[in-house]
Amino acid sequence: xxxxxxxxxxxxxxxxxxxxxxxxxxxxxxxxxxxxxxxxxxxxxxxxxxxxxxxxxxxxxxxxxxxxxxxxxxxxxxxxxxxxxxxxxxxxxxxxxxxxxxxxxxxxxxxxxxxxxxxxxxxxxxxxxxxxxxxxxxxxxxxxx
Amino acid sequence: xxxxxxxxxxxxxxxxxxxxxxxxxxxxxxxxxxxxxxxxxxxxxxxxxxxxxxxxxxxxxxxxxxxxxxxxxxxxxxxxxxxxxxxxxxxxxxxxxxxxxxxxxxxxxxxxxxxxxxxxxxxxxxxxxxxxxxxxxxxxxxxxxxxxxxxxxxxxxxxxxxxxxxxxxxxxxxxxxxxxxxxxxxxxxxxxxxxxxxxxxxxxxxxxxxxxxxxxxxxxxxxxxxxxxxxxxxxxxxxxxxxxxxxxxxxxxxxxxxxxxxxxxxxxxxxxxxxxxxxxxxxxxxxxxxxxxxxxxxxxxxxxxxxxxxxxxxxxxxxxxxxxxxxxxxxxxxxxxxxxxxxxxxxxxxxxxxxxxxxxxxxxxxxxxxxxxxxxxxxxxxxxxxxxxxxxxxxxxxxxxxxxxxxxxxxxxxxxxxxxxxxxxxxxxxxxxxxxxxxxxxxxxxxxxxxxxxxxxxxxxxxxxxxxxxxxxxxxxxxxxxxxxxxxxxxxxxxxxxxxxxxxxxxxxxxxxxxxxxxxxxxxxxxxxxxxxxxxxxxxxxxxxxxxxxxxxxxxxxxxxxxxxxxxxxxxxxxxxxxxxxxxxxxxxxxxxxxxxxxxxxxxxxxxxxxxxxxxxxxxxxxxxxxxxxxxxxxxxxxxxxxxxxxxxxxxxxxxxxxxxxxxxxxxxxxxxxxxxxxxxxxxxxxxxxxxxxxxxxxxxxxxxxxxxxxxxxxxxxxxxxxxxxxxxxxxxxxxxxxxxxxxxxxxxxxxxxxxxxxxxxxxxxxxxxxx
Numbered sequence: 001x002x003x004x005x006x007x008x009x010x011x012x013x014x015x016x017x018x019x020x021x022x023x024x025x026x027x028x029x030x031x032x033x034x035x036x037x038x039x040x041x042x043x044x045x046x047x048x049x050x051x052x053x054x055x056x057x058x059x060x061x062x063x064x065x066x067x068x069x070x071x072x073x074x075x076x077x078x079x080x081x082x083x084x085x086x087x088x089x090x091x092x093x094x095x096x097x098x099x100x101x102x103x104x105x106x107x108x109x110x111x112x113x114x115x116x117x118x119x120x121x122x123x124x125x126x127x128x129x130x131x132x133x134x135x136x137x138x139x140x141x142x143x144x145x
Numbered sequence: 146x147x148x149x150x151x152x153x154x155x156x157x158x159x160x161x162x163x164x165x166x167x168x169x170x171x172x173x174x175x176x177x178x179x180x181x182x183x184x185x186x187x188x189x190x191x192x193x194x195x196x197x198x199x200x201x202x203x204x205x206x207x208x209x210x211x212x213x214x215x216x217x218x219x220x221x222x223x224x225x226x227x228x229x230x231x232x233x234x235x236x237x238x239x240x241x242x243x244x245x246x247x248x249x250x251x252x253x254x255x256x257x258x259x260x261x262x263x264x265x266x267x268x269x270x271x272x273x274x275x276x277x278x279x280x281x282x283x284x285x286x287x288x289x290x291x292x293x294x295x296x297x298x299x300x301x302x303x304x305x306x307x308x309x310x311x312x313x314x315x316x317x318x319x320x321x322x323x324x325x326x327x328x329x330x331x332x333x334x335x336x337x338x339x340x341x342x343x344x345x346x347x348x349x350x351x352x353x354x355x356x357x358x359x360x361x362x363x364x365x366x367x368x369x370x371x372x373x374x375x376x377x378x379x380x381x382x383x384x385x386x387x388x389x390x391x392x393x394x395x396x397x398x399x400x401x402x403x404x405x406x407x408x409x410x411x412x413x414x415x416x417x418x419x420x421x422x423x424x425x426x427x428x429x430x431x432x433x434x435x436x437x438x439x440x441x442x443x444x445x446x447x448x449x450x451x452x453x454x455x456x457x458x459x460x461x462x463x464x465x466x467x468x469x470x471x472x473x474x475x476x477x478x479x480x481x482x483x484x485x486x487x488x489x490x491x492x493x494x495x496x497x498x499x500x501x502x503x504x505x506x507x508x509x510x511x512x513x514x515x516x517x518x519x520x521x522x523x524x525x526x527x528x529x530x531x532x533x534x535x536x537x538x539x540x541x542x543x544x545x546x547x548x549x550x551x552x553x554x555x556x557x558x559x560x561x562x563x564x565x566x567x568x569x570x571x572x573x574x575x576x577x578x579x580x581x582x583x584x585x586x587x588x589x590x591x592x593x594x595x596x597x598x599x600x601x602x603x604x605x606x607x608x609x610x611x612x613x614x615x616x617x618x619x620x621x622x623x624x625x626x627x628x629x630x631x632x633x634x635x636x637x638x639x640x641x642x643x644x645x646x647x648x649x650x651x652x653x654x655x656x657x658x659x660x661x662x663x664x665x666x667x668x669x670x671x672x673x674x675x676x677x678x679x680x681x682x683x684x685x686x687x688x689x690x691x692x693x694x695x696x697x698x699x700x701x702x703x704x705x706x707x708x709x710x711x712x713x714x715x716x717x718x719x720x721x722x723x724x725x726x727x728x729x730x731x732x733x734x735x736x737x738x739x740x741x742x743x744x745x746x747x748x749x750x751x752x753x754x755x756x757x758x759x760x761x762x763x764x765x766x767x768x769x770x771x772x773x774x775x776x777x778x779x780x781x782x783x784x785x786x787x788x789x790x791x792x793x794x795x796x797x798x799x800x801x802x803x804x805x806x807x808x809x810x811x812x813x814x815x816x817x818x819x820x821x822x823x824x825x826x827x828x829x830x831x832x833x834x835x836x837x838x839x840x841x842x843x844x845x846x847x848x849x850x851x852x853x854x855x856x857x858x859x860x861x862x863x864x865x866x867x868x869x870x871x872x873x874x875x876x877x878x879x880x881x882x883x884x885x886x887x888x889x890x891x892x893x894x895x896x897x898x899x900x901x902x903x904x905x906x907x908x909x910x911x912x913x914x915x916x917x
Contacts, residue, residue, distance in 0.1 A: 068264075101350075
């Protein structure tokens, strides 16, 4: 499963490298920022670290603030499975430990992709993931390497 | 035979000391020594391993206890903080709800991010009936929530209970909404609960397998001992009962000292701590088995190492032991070789190499022993001194190899002729000694001696020739003939000498007379040299008379030794000795010279020139320098050679007729006369005598006496004398006493002779008187 995902991601990267642009056919999770945001590309491990609260990511001296979706949404579980390789239950256990041991707080959770889009547009520091169908010109897709 | 020292050691240690000595001797044997060393090394290895393992175990136990107490501290802090946060959130919600009329209290607080993350914490507000009126989890809105307990509603305290949601254990914490404002708002108005539900796992999420292991334990326990949540490994449990009061009681005094508990089949170092301000206790446990696993592994490693080391050590020791054993063997072999070499050397030192018989040194030792034993046990023994006759001749004629062979064979025969208890030794040359033990009488010894004589008489095969050898034996007896080695040897030697004198091939026993004789002989022997130099020899003279008128025709010189202690000695008493000591020639020369000199003296004194007869011994006659010595004497004295008469015994002339003839011829060249002495006693071959140029004959006095005896005697004597007359010119009678001279001249026998010799020899002075 993970392998297959990795393969598809590398396909995507290959496509991006060739200068081709395409829209995914089905509901696709995209990591996005505001169009004017400094972040253009992130490594997979950077993304994972940011979302699991392992470290604070600074881009051009600006802290990148991750945004989460509330538990139980399909996009959320798709995102975590895709980019961190962990199930929502594992993510929950992770945060339980983080909070209990006083190491950090989970990202702010918004109810849906629309709310995320609104927040991203209003806050250039934010980083979020959305259903691809919510992608518009105010946003920029962050390339995940 | 090989060991000379057969005496037992009188120094015997005490029994215990010998025992210890014996054992200490065994200690240095490789097997015992290496076994002991191996045992001690094994003891050290396994002892130290046991000590190390035990120490490691104790260290790890101590460490486990320490980490339990540290983890408890940490866990306690975390739980307390978490609970405070929850309580704070509850109080915040209540405060907000009470102080504002917002319909959506939670929404406002959420907007302000004052609530704990909705991901884990579900915050609800329930009314008195337990209906959820507001919640962060929209899915639960309108559900009924079972309140903790009706009885406690109204009392402001933190309630804790368990619930189930989404198939997961949750812990709910609640505070009543109404509290301080209760009196103002009136009963029931807006009353209800603020509840925070959280996954029970949250409280045990700090469990780390890395530090707590698979069998460790983190637990949150209620005051009644019911387990709210417990995590062991990856699994969480709840609803169990834990007898924490019992565990707590034991740790009242020492808060941080863990207690070893048995719970659900697992042994743990456990620490229970009641939380301050909350109706909860925490329990932290570390599995003893897991914690000690490392120690056990280490122990296993140590034991293994010990086993390997022991094995290696044993192998090395075994090899060393083997080497050592081999070394010891080699040393032993060297020692044995040395001992055998020493024995060989000893054997060589005490045995004759040719015959392998004991040599003189060993004989001396054996004799000393025999004398000692004889003294102690009052036993007698005999010493036989043997000398092979004719050995020198064989050695000279057949060579040394034959001589050696003869000695070996003789040694064999001698050994075979005596008993086992007797022994035969070789003194050197052809001399042997036999010691016969436990014999005391001649009749015991004689058979053995005879046996020896006949054994030696058996022909020897030497260098391909059959040789006949005999032996002369002298016997001395212990203790009669001597009490010590030297005396016994000397006595036997004397007896042997006597045996030689008596014609060899016989046995003689030592007697005291023999000793006396030998004493005389020794006295003479030592005196001979002195005699020659010290003018102890004298010449006596016998006159030769004409038969017709009785006038003196010549003189015969006779040798006498005027011995200072023994008196006047005749040649028979010392000439054999002189021959043995090589003095025969010098003495003969002396006689010749002095006889001639005396003759010349007499002539100078005015006496008429008389013939001078000198007796010549066989040894002298056959000596190569004899003729020359005669010539020397004549030249030295200036005597007329025709006056000198050499008297030779008939028997010795015919030993070697050719040689005699050649010597006679030379003598005749000098002009010296030759007289045959003792004619008629040698039974000589007449034909041989006939060829020799003899001038005169002397008939022995016994024949002369017989002329006046029986008829038969007369006939026999006269025919012998007539025979002499046929062979020679002149015949003289020997040994006529002076008072008989006149009668002899006138007797009928006188016509047989030309003259006669007087019976009694006279000294020079007497001779002079007589002549006058």
